Amino acid sequence: MKKSILRTKVIQILKKHKLSKKHSEICADYLIKAELVGAKSHGLTRLRMYCQRIQKKLINPKPRIKIKKINSSISHIDADNSIGFVSADIAISQAIKNAKKTGIGLVGVKRSGHFGLSSFYAEQAVKKNLIVFCFTNAPPALAPHGAKKSLFGTNPICFGVPTGKVPFILDTSTSIINRGKIRRAHKLGEKIPYGVALDKSGKITTDPKRALEGTQLPIATFKGSGLAWMVDILSGVLTGGSHGGKTKDPFDDFSGPQNVGHLFLTINPKIFIGKKFLKEMKENIRLVKKLPKAKGFNSILYPGERKNNLYKKNSKKDISIPQKILNEMNDLNVV
Numbered sequence: 001m002k003k004s005i006l007r008t009k010v011i012q013i014l015k016k017h018k019l020s021k022k023h024s025e026i027c028a029d030y031l032i033k034a035e036l037v038g039a040k041s042h043g044l045t046r047l048r049m050y051c052q053r054i055q056k057k058l059i060n061p062k063p064r065i066k067i068k069k070i071n072s073s074i075s076h077i078d079a080d081n082s083i084g085f086v087s088a089d090i091a092i093s094q095a096i097k098n099a100k101k102t103g104i105g106l107v108g109v110k111r112s113g114h115f116g117l118s119s120f121y122a123e124q125a126v127k128k129n130l131i132v133f134c135f136t137n138a139p140p141a142l143a144p145h146g147a148k149k150s151l152f153g154t155n156p157i158c159f160g161v162p163t164g165k166v167p168f169i170l171d172t173s174t175s176i177i178n179r180g181k182i183r184r185a186h187k188l189g190e191k192i193p194y195g196v197a198l199d200k201s202g203k204i205t206t207d208p209k210r211a212l213e214g215t216q217l218p219i220a221t222f223k224g225s226g227l228a229w230m231v232d233i234l235s236g237v238l239t240g241g242s243h244g245g246k247t248k249d250p251f252d253d254f255s256g257p258q259n260v261g262h263l264f265l266t267i268n269p270k271i272f273i274g275k276k277f278l279k280e281m282k283e284n285i286r287l288v289k290k291l292p293k294a295k296g297f298n299s300i301l302y303p304g305e306r307k308n309n310l311y312k313k314n315s316k317k318d319i320s321i322p323q324k325i326l327n328e329m330n331d332l333n334v335v
């Protein structure tokens with residue numbers, strides 16, 4: 001489908017679900033961007049879930065988002081159960097403003113929802129020549145190291161830095177694969193890769209349904225578990241959001257709003273070495289890229305390059321949407 005037609009359709013659906021025109025546009029642009037960077041797990045496959053949560057009054061389509069100034073660097077946002085895209089969009093703009101004033105911006109968000117890819121927000125800060133960290137917690141998916149039961153989310157860690165060229169954006173779940181990939185495989189009747197999830201009895205499974213009932217495996221065993229825990233503390237405990245396994249699963253827990261927490265940290269890269277930063281950054285990348293290549297590699301990519309290439313390539317083409325997801329969109333448009 002042509003991007004412009006798809007955008008109009010998604011906006012129409014969200015407006016039918018009582019989101020304002022501006023908020024519908026923000027959400028549509030992020031959902032379509034996920035498709036274009038090849039993160040289909042965070043694209044249109046989630047539209048029905050967001051709409052269901054609005055219908056069930058668990059996402060507030062007309063939130064009164066409050067921004068509390070703590071000082072010139074720090075702000076605290078109460079998202080009033082807004083859809084995550086909107087509150088995160090406001091939060092990153094505030095973090096950018098704060099860092100432009102003082103060198104550092106720190107914005108915590110509570111009572112938010114699933115916000116898609118962390119890189120959406122990191123890119124905005126990097127475009128304004130800032131270093132950025134974005135954190136969010138997510139519903140239980142990983143068992144803490146030594147536990148039998150899931151509690152941490154796939155809690156992504158995102159770090160961005162300007163390079164003068166394609167931004168360096170490391171954006172990774174703390175699970176081996178993100179949960180959206182398992183959800184989408186389940187919806188489309190596909191298998192998941194071997195070795196990324198266990199079923200309820202603790203056996204490795206490639207069946208997405210069993211994986212969703214069981215636990216996902218963290219990156220690098222106890223180290224990934226520790227990183228997921230760190231993200232839960234920064235996004236949840238620190239901000240006043242949910243934590244300790246209390247973030248509700250947006251797909252199948254309708255017992256209340258998600259109360260996701262996010263944290264955005266923005267840093268002016270010139271604070272220590274002034275204009276030399278960009279020069280040193282370029283040199284840093286050059287030193288890595290010029291290394292002899294391992295077998296099977298023509299080049300060494302830095303985080304963010306692959307998605308940037310995909311975005312450029314996919315932006316020239318129509319977006320292919322599986323029939324099952326098109327049917328969901330058609331159903332949503334007649335609500």
Ligand SMILES: NC(=O)c1ccc[n+]([C@@H]2O[C@H](COP(=O)([O-])OP(=O)(O)OC[C@H]3O[C@@H](n4cnc5c(N)ncnc54)[C@H](O)[C@@H]3O)[C@@H](O)[C@H]2O)c1
Nearest residue numbers: 115116117118138154156169170171172173178301303304
């Ligand atoms: N909102 C939420 O609750 C939530 C939860 C989990 C994940 N997510 C999002 O899901 C997205 C995908 O997460 P993921 O774990 O599947 O990421 P991924 O495995 O696709 O990529 C992880 C990182 O590795 C880098 N990378 C990939 N291939 C590379 C290569 N060949 N060379 C060098 N670097 C490479 C990518 O640029 C990225 O920074 C992220 O954007 C994340 O923010 C969101």
